[in-house]
Amino acid sequence: MNRAIVHMDLDTFFVSCERRNNAQLDGIPLIIGGGDRGVVASCSYEARKFGVRSAMPIRMALRLCPDAKVIRGDHELYSNLSHTVTQIIQEKVPVLEKASIDEFYLDLTGMDKFFGCYQWTQEIAAAVKKEAGLPISFALSTNKTVSKIGTGESKPLGRLEIKEIEVQSFLNPLSIKKIPMVGDKTFQLLSRIGIRTIHTLAEMPVLVLQQMIGVNGKELWKKANGIDENPVVPYSERKSISTERTFTNDTMDIMELKRLISGMAEQLAYQLRQEKWLTSTVVVKIRYANFDTETKQHKVAYTSADHTLSRVALELFNQIYTRRMRLRLVGLRFTGLVHGNHQMNLFEDTEEQMSLYQTMDYLKNRFGVDAVGRASGFDFGK
Structure with a gap:
């Protein structure tokens, strides 16, 4: 039986929470973060067009986008809305993993015989928007890696299905930086020998990758080839x-x-x-x-x-x-x-x-x- 794994990600979560409570913030460059010496926790797509990114110093962000409005952020609001979204999704799926405050994995394997997995996921996303007032993107595929990459490629308000036969053709043209486990150092190391796309990485011999980056070489090769056996771990508040x-x-x-x-x-x-x-x-x-x-x-x-x-x-x-x-x-x-x-x-x-x-x-x-x-x-x- 083919797995059906969904990755759901609340679009610009902190920004969306603020806009949910204040419609006047819609459509303007918005930065969530600390004071002048702080860093960007989140930013709107309008601000991203100017090059603003998360973890960037606020001072640099304002130099790039001087008209942006900076909001310090409401911890309690974000935590409460994250909990609300978790409850909405948890009530509708057999297995839910809360990967972070604003992203989730759903295992819908075997649910096709009751209800189309893609249609089911669409209805969950619609419920989040209606009941929590927050936009959410998702991708449905055969494993966690492919669905997470798919969500990133489809945002904002993405709705993407990547069937098993389409996985490699979807991954091949993308930058290796799209693979979740590839950080800046790994990217620079691989780039120096001409490995910049997932297609090139997928064709590399596993032993060569292991020699270059150690024990993670095999895992990286598997992800580049659309292979990921990691299960969706049921969410629990008691950890x-x-x-x-x-x-x-x-x-x-x-x-x-x-x-x-x-x-x-x-x-x-x-x-x-x-x-x-x-x-x-x-x-x-x-x-x-x-x-x-x-x-x-x-x-x-x-x-x-x-x-x-x-x-x-x-x-x-x-x-x-x-x-x-x-x-x-x-x-x-x-x-x-x-x-x-x-x-x-x-x-x-x-x-x-x-x-x-x-x-x-x-x-x-x-x-x-x-x-x-x-x-x-x-x-x-x-």
Whole structure:
């Protein structure tokens, strides 16, 4: 049985959310992001015509498009509308994967005998537009890679079906940068030897690719040939990552406790970024010396930024630690996870912060997770 995999992507999601609530923003160049030293979180197609792109410094974006209107962004609005869209889709499909705050994979394999998969997907997109007031694009094909590339090629308001017999002819003329796993470094490496289209990449010997880019060479070759066996992973709100520390000797040293929590937040945030997760909920747990245990949580806009998560965790600790009593345990948990990269939450980030994260993650990847960290987060007891 041929698989039927759909990729759905909300068009310029943050921009569409703002326009949903303010029709006066329709048709004008619009940038969502931080202040003068911040970066672009999202931008309208009108702004993209001037060369504005996500993750670009706001100052550069305004030089390219001086007439653009800049909006700082509404975290709560975007999270709520993402949840609304998730519910709309989840009620209508057998298997749903929430890949990020604004994109989804649907597995409709076998549903053709009940209802045409393409027509079914069209009706889901229409329901999202009607019930949530947001435009959404989609592509239907045989696997996740092809459907995701298809959505990108069909936006905005794309409606595309790529049948199995059409997959290679669809992929062949496209740039290798269209393949999700091809970043700038891989693109530059392959370009230097003349590999710029998917067709050329698909004809490369697998062993040569493995020698050039390592273990990912075979996976890249498969994607260029339209092969992707990765399943659609059912969406679950209950996924979480956590850590906790039980002390050898109970303590009430507030400064050291806060340092520990800050360090926990940094390490968990690094784990989020490495595994390409974003969290929407921070939970702090404490256990007093008499074994009384308390927890407190706070919702946040989807993020993997440790400066944001550490601040929220420390605020929760201040709220929950109300007794003048020693603690035997503290813990931190991030829940409500969705797949996505940090650049989805750039509202409060500056160019310097983005550069700092990239550098710190590089050093941790190369020399170990304890190789570098914020001074406020150095763990005591080591």
